[in-house]
Amino acid sequence: MASPSGGATKKCVLHVDEQKVSADAEIILFQESTLKMCQEAQKVHLARTRSKFKTITLPLISNEVFGYHSRRYKNFTAVSAQEKFEASQNVDEEQTQSTSSQGLAMALPTGINSYTFIIV
Numbered sequence: 253m254a255s256p257s258g259g260a261t262k263k264c265v266l267h268v269d270e271q272k273v274s275a276d277a278e279i280i281l282f283q284e285s286t287l288k289m290c291q292e293a294q295k296v297h298l299a300r301t302r303s304k305f306k307t308i309t310l311p312l313i314s315n316e317v318f319g320y321h322s323r324r325y326k327n328f329t330a331v332s333a334q335e336k337f338e339a340s341q342n343v344d345e346e347q348t349q350s351t352s353s354q355g356l357a358m359a360l361p362t363g364i365n366s367y368t369f370i371i372v
């Protein structure tokens with residue numbers, strides 16, 4: 253008896269919410285290179301204070317089950333080289349920095365007195 257080829261159920265690991273997927277949206281299996289891209293992007297997402305991607309679990313190696321929708325892949329890997337670098341350096345330091353930049357973000361919109369906050 254011949255086993256059915258291509259019958260494995262592919263799973264999109266980048267789908268974290270209930271967002272609709274069009275019926276013809278194909279799940280693309282991870283290649284080593286695309287998986288590596290996602291693993292690097294994941295470090296950035298994990299370093300962020302808030303990220304809806306934090307719950308994503310990537311496969312350790314590419315296989316015939318785990319893949320992604322291309323649109324999701326673009327969203328997930330949309331991180332800058334700088335962010336990747338920082339995420340790979342020191343996660344603790346990254347968290348400290350994001351805390352202080354949050355303080356700035358709150359102070360800046362007030363305008364005139366912003367400098368006071370920046371100096372502190």
Ligand SMILES: [Zn+2]
Pocket residue numbers: 264265266267273320321324
């Ligand atoms: Zn998906």
